[in-house]
Amino acid sequence: MAIQEPTFFILTALAGAPLHGYGVMRAVTELSGGRITLRAGTLYAALDRLTADGLLTVDREEAVDGRLRRYYRLTDDGAAALAAEVDRLRANAALAAARLRRPIGPGGAAVSPA
């Protein structure tokens, strides 16, 4: 299935620069205009999953006063996946917009069932 919005925003946040988990969380909140607030459970589960999928990789780890900061970075595969997702979003948006504007639009065959 196509990636979902929280995952999409995580990739988008990391497309700017490597960030650690908590930084991703704040970046996503900011990028989405406050619309999306990543839960800790969603965040770290997604980070692990995307890393396992090869879309992310651990850039480096910093220790600041006993607090670990694990920085994640987008891999080439991750950047490609995000670019593909952008294309998909645009195509879907254009498709729906056309159909909203002009009922029984292109793809007429799809509209005459029998």
Next chain:
Amino acid sequence: MAIQEPTFFILTALAGAPLHGYGVMRAVTELSGGRITLRAGTLYAALDRLTADGLLTVDREEAVDGRLRRYYRLTDDGAAALAAEVDRLRANAALAAARLRRPIGPGGAAVSPA
């Protein structure tokens, strides 16, 4: 959570004209260029759910040789929801595209964690 792709395509298919379940299934396959094939389980569950949510309504029912055809139609709420979804897709696509093009792009504050 934002609606997912299968649900999005069901709304898009119905934005053109009222269709019955099976017609929606074929329209979605066609609209997506064969990329998405709705499962029967997904289709009818989504149809019921969207109807319960007020985004769809039953337009009419036809009986063709003992085969029932239940036509669904987009409500005003459904059309509005789809239009909102289009805006969201476009905004997200633009956001990610900008960040892919120009690392450490706008929203700099989100990028300097500490």
Next chain:
DNA sequence: CGGCATATACCGACGGTCGGTACGTTGCCG
């Protein structure tokens, strides 16, 4: 010292999709 921000991590619950199956009719092909 209590509470909040930082920071990572695990957990059960929930909901949408997947994959399969069921059941009935019609039409094509072997």
Next chain:
DNA sequence: CGGCAACGTACCGACCGTCGGTATATGCCG
């Protein structure tokens, strides 16, 4: 004429990503 695909609706268990909450630890501020 027998089987198989297409049509058409409907239900089921399984899976997976997200949600919401909790745990743990440190530093800063009131």
